[in-house]
Amino acid sequence: MTAGTSALKGNEEVYLVVRTRSIFACAIHWIVFCSVIVLAVTGLYIGNPTFYFGKGEPYQAFAMADMRFYHFTAAAVLIASFLTRFYLAFTDSCNKDIKQFLPTPRNVINAFKLAFNYGLGGGKHLAYRYVNPLGGIGIFGMIVFITMLAGTGLLMYAQGGNPNSFWYSLCSSLTIMIGGIQNVRVIHHLSMYFLFFTVIIHIYMQIWKNIVFTESDISSIIGGYKIFPYRDIGHFADYYGIHLDDAPPSREEMDRASTPMKDAE
Amino acid sequence: MCETRNRFVGLEPKKRVEALEDIDRRDFILFCTTIAATLGLEASWVPKIAEAVERAARKPSVIWMHFAECTGDSEAFIRSSYPSTEELILDILSIDYHETLMAASGEAAEEALRLAMEENDGKYIAVCEGAIPMATPPGPNGKPGDYLRVGGKTGIELAREVCGRAAAVMCVGNCASFGGVQAQYPNPTGAVSISKATGVPTLNISGCPHNVVNSVATIINFLLLGSLPKADKLGRPLFAYGKRIHDTCPRRAHFDAGQFVEEFGDEGAKDQWCLYKVGCKGPQTYHNCSSVEYNDGTSWPIKGGHGCIGCSEPQFWDNMSPFYERLPNIKLPGVEATADKVGLTLVGAAATGAAAHATYTLLNRKKFDETLKDDEGEE
Numbered sequence: 001m002t003a004g005t006s007a008l009k010g011n012e013e014v015y016l017v018v019r020t021r022s023i024f025a026c027a028i029h030w031i032v033f034c035s036v037i038v039l040a041v042t043g044l045y046i047g048n049p050t051f052y053f054g055k056g057e058p059y060q061a062f063a064m065a066d067m068r069f070y071h072f073t074a075a076a077v078l079i080a081s082f083l084t085r086f087y088l089a090f091t092d093s094c095n096k097d098i099k100q101f102l103p104t105p106r107n108v109i110n111a112f113k114l115a116f117n118y119g120l121g122g123g124k125h126l127a128y129r130y131v132n133p134l135g136g137i138g139i140f141g142m143i144v145f146i147t148m149l150a151g152t153g154l155l156m157y158a159q160g161g162n163p164n165s166f167w168y169s170l171c172s173s174l175t176i177m178i179g180g181i182q183n184v185r186v187i188h189h190l191s192m193y194f195l196f197f198t199v200i201i202h203i204y205m206q207i208w209k210n211i212v213f214t215e216s217d218i219s220s221i222i223g224g225y226k227i228f229p230y231r232d233i234g235h236f237a238d239y240y241g242i243h244l245d246d247a248p249p250s251r252e253e254m255d256r257a258s259t260p261m262k263d264a265e
Numbered sequence: 266m267c268e269t270r271n272r273f274v275g276l277e278p279k280k281r282v283e284a285l286e287d288i289d290r291r292d293f294i295l296f297c298t299t300i301a302a303t304l305g306l307e308a309s310w311v312p313k314i315a316e317a318v319e320r321a322a323r324k325p326s327v328i329w330m331h332f333a334e335c336t337g338d339s340e341a342f343i344r345s346s347y348p349s350t351e352e353l354i355l356d357i358l359s360i361d362y363h364e365t366l367m368a369a370s371g372e373a374a375e376e377a378l379r380l381a382m383e384e385n386d387g388k389y390i391a392v393c394e395g396a397i398p399m400a401t402p403p404g405p406n407g408k409p410g411d412y413l414r415v416g417g418k419t420g421i422e423l424a425r426e427v428c429g430r431a432a433a434v435m436c437v438g439n440c441a442s443f444g445g446v447q448a449q450y451p452n453p454t455g456a457v458s459i460s461k462a463t464g465v466p467t468l469n470i471s472g473c474p475h476n477v478v479n480s481v482a483t484i485i486n487f488l489l490l491g492s493l494p495k496a497d498k499l500g501r502p503l504f505a506y507g508k509r510i511h512d513t514c515p516r517r518a519h520f521d522a523g524q525f526v527e528e529f530g531d532e533g534a535k536d537q538w539c540l541y542k543v544g545c546k547g548p549q550t551y552h553n554c555s556s557v558e559y560n561d562g563t564s565w566p567i568k569g570g571h572g573c574i575g576c577s578e579p580q581f582w583d584n585m586s587p588f589y590e591r592l593p594n595i596k597l598p599g600v601e602a603t604a605d606k607v608g609l610t611l612v613g614a615a616a617t618g619a620a621a622h623a624t625y626t627l628l629n630r631k632k633f634d635e636t637l638k639d640d641e642g643e644e
């Protein structure tokens with residue numbers, strides 16, 4: 001595990017590099033990102049085919065068929081990687097992070113504190129080693145909307161299936177419960193826009209946090225580590241047995257801090 | 266022709282067999298082949314179908330009821346000449362009661378219904394056309410179901426009586442199957458489908474009107490195997506409602522190619538391109554129009570250049586509209602907007618919020634720097 005100090009501007013500016021998630025979890029984040037982009041572009045085309053036309057005779061052009069193929073392929077990738085990520089949330093070697101994404105009362109309270117802190121700049125700055133509760137709420141939202149997209153998408157996909165199959169009758173029962181396929185389609189559209197809404201805030205918040213505060217969250221999703229100024233680690237120092245005093249922590253303490261935790265939070 | 270039709274209602278079986286003999290053998294085999302194809306059976310079934318039809322003894326008795334509707338399904342039924350002639354259709358069945366076809370009226374008609382039900386108690390097929398109004402009209406004397414009375418009885422009473430004693434109930438048309446147009450918002454008469462009103466499970470040959478090929482094929486299925494065909498979750502027989510219109514649409518190649526009619530009358534419309542962008546609901550509608558077509562295989566909406574409006578789906582008037590848009594509108598209290606408008610507002614709000622916060626941060630940079638310093642943080 002990576003651990004290191006770098007002394008910048010004297011003793012006070014000591015940085016701590018800590019592992020936050022496995023490389024595998026990082027890779028999945030970017031696979032999800034890419035598939036959502038593909039799904040959004042192809043989905044918007046399917047919904048309103050405007051920016052790409054099939055020229056020539058029908059057998060020469062496959063504009064819509066192509067777009068649908070990409071949509072379904074990206075959907076398969078999204079669903080597979082999402083399920084893998086869900087599994088990792090319970091079993092990952094660095095960070096069993098399921099609790100960081102759930103809106104537990106504790107997370108909600110802390111998210112409010114953070115919202116105040118980030119939003120207006122008042123109150124105490126709290127650094128989190130893992131996903132912070134405010135980010136966690138947003139991520140929970142994205143999980144819900146992606147699940148709804150996948151669910152309604154599968155219902156639409158099942159429509160063309162074999163009517164004698166179990167899968168078909170399951171999906172048509174669900175569709176009837178939702179009030180018909182048109183409602184399913186409206187939900188697919190709305191979930192997409194709610195996802196866009198949360199994603200915009202998610203991206204803005206991550207970049208903003210990276211610029212305004214010194215902790216580098218973006219490296220946490222690219223390389224799987226975060227770099228904290230030493231003075232920020234106070235609130236989770238207890239976990240690692242680091243004692244806060246004027247002297248920087250010893251090499252040994254640093255190493256301990258960087259070892260993966262057995263039980264996140 | 267109209268008179269000949271009436272000739273067959275209420276005829277004795279023997280006379281009907283004679284009438285059947287009048288029919289050209291060629292037409293008859295053509296009819297059997299059409300039915301086999303509709304049911305998805307192979308050619309070897311054609312003789313079996315012919316045999317089942319010819320065996321007069323098993324002709325099922327049919328009681329055909331009209332409720333809140335426009336008689337469009339009866340119209341479709343008696344105008345069809347393919348499957349063969351209307352004589353033939355009427356001959357497969359012993360239609361013992363049919364308000365618009367029979368000669369009797371008034372009390373004689375009520376008596377005919379009573380007799381028909383008694384003679385074939387528990388054995389007849391009830392064919393229902395039209396929805397059942399359940400609401401109570403305003404006013405001091407209003408009773409539930411008063412919006413429809415035939416011979417003194419409300420639609421609810423009649424439907425429960427006739428359907429309750431039937432061997433099978435077949436609904437023709439969207440009204441009987443799902444409530445139809447009159448059951449749509451605001452549904453002043455409280456119209457519901459036959460199965461909702463009576464609690465009796467029905468086989469639904471939906472559509473507005475239904476396609477006669479499908480109702481006849483259902484009956485032949487009954488003659489052939491003694492059972493009703495397998496149905497989907499909405500009670501529609503799978504042989505006719507197992508695939509979407511879009512799955513077998515003749516314009517499908519243009520859909521896959523991305524060639525769409527942008528507005529009626531444009532070049533694409535002349536070239537018979539796909540009607541997706543002018544609101545075709547074929548991708549959402551289960552029906553076999555694209556393979557059997559309507560009116561003796563003459564035509565059907567998409568062949569005629571108009572998108573499908575989903576008339577075989579439940580609540581199509583509410584759910585599938587606007588008919589010239591792809592998505593229904595979202596009705597929020599006070600406003601009605603498209604999903605895309607709602608969505609773009611959301612996205613705009615997020616982007617504006619982010620921009621506002623970024624500006625705020627720039628202007629108040631100090632505040633954030635201060636919080637950074639003030640961090641004896643514990644949780």
Ligand code: HEM
Nearest residue numbers: 029033036130131132135139142199203206217218220221
């Ligand atoms: C469609 C776009 C996106 C979706 C659906 C998405 C979704 C997620 C999810 C589910 C997580 C938490 C789970 C995990 O660890 O993988 C996460 C974390 C994160 N995402 Fe994204 N993301 C998107 C785009 C982006 C972009 C463009 C950035 C870069 C600016 C970004 C930066 C981050 C960071 C830094 C974290 C880690 C937060 C932390 O550890 O505190 N995301 N994202």
Ligand code: HEM
Nearest residue numbers: 036039040043044046047068075149150153154156157192
């Ligand atoms: C971020 C994820 C997704 C976005 C943004 C998205 C977006 C869209 C949009 C805008 C449409 C057009 C809907 C219409 O008007 O008919 C659509 C259609 C569709 N989507 Fe998605 N979608 C996503 C995920 C999925 C997933 C996971 C599936 C799963 C299989 C899926 C399956 C479908 C299907 C089957 C259609 C209908 C295509 C057709 O009728 O030809 N989508 N999607």
Ligand code: SF4
Nearest residue numbers: 511514539540545547
């Ligand atoms: S016209 Fe309608 S049913 Fe036919 S391919 Fe186009 S969208 Fe599908």
